Amino acid sequence: MCAASVPSGQVFQPNGVVPAAMPNVWLASELARSRRPSIPTGHADLDSELPDDGWPRSVLTELLLQQPGIGELQLLKPVLAALSCRQRVALVQPPYIPHALAAMTWGLDVSRLIWVQPENTADALWSTEELLKNGGFGAILLWQRDVRSEHLRRLHLAAQRTETWLWLLRPLASAVEPSPAPLRLALRPADGGTLVEIVKPRGPAADEPIFIELAEMPRRRHPVETDHAPSVQRVPAPVAVTGAASVLV
Structure with missing residues (x-):
């Protein structure tokens, strides 16, 4: 069951006025709107x-991490909790084993997580594209270290x-790489x-990094302390998260 305290997840439409015959034209006078x-x-x-006071839909958004586990999923927690109330959320090749109990305490519907x-980058990229084509996912998170520019374009398209x-x-x-x-x-x-710096917005960016206060990070268990992770089905078929012995960060 989704927590009552999470945002409603209502999708907001841009308020800018665009000529009806030119719906895809971006006007310079609307720098802060997409x-x-x-x-x-x-x-x-x-x-x-x-832009538009939130995370943009139907585009590729990049989160560039100094290192994994610095609160990136806590940053996304409100929107993931809201979306999982009615749609599936996919985690593709995360660096840690997702923890079902942690997801539940965050208000995520684990049945939709x-x-x-995948075993390699090529399979991860292919799986992500297939999940997008599926049309049944409200959100997809993909972790990768080395992605070529042509793959970024494919994901964005x-x-x-x-x-x-x-x-x-x-x-x-x-x-420093183009995207x-x-x-x-x-x-x-x-x-x-966590400190958030807007590296590339569509419009003017904040002069200083934005400090986002997050819940206290849980202690990570050493690998030898963890329980054995459940076996998962190989891609391309996604598998639902079950009990695991890591944390969402």
């Missing part, structure tokens, strides 16, 4: 700096044909939360 629906992040300070663990929120989580060093993603955020750890 042509895509968005959903609030659940963090007011971040919403105020993003799908974990896909595939996302544009859907009504899905797509996040690519990759190393902070990737910020078709209209929104790229750099995340760095901070005491009590």
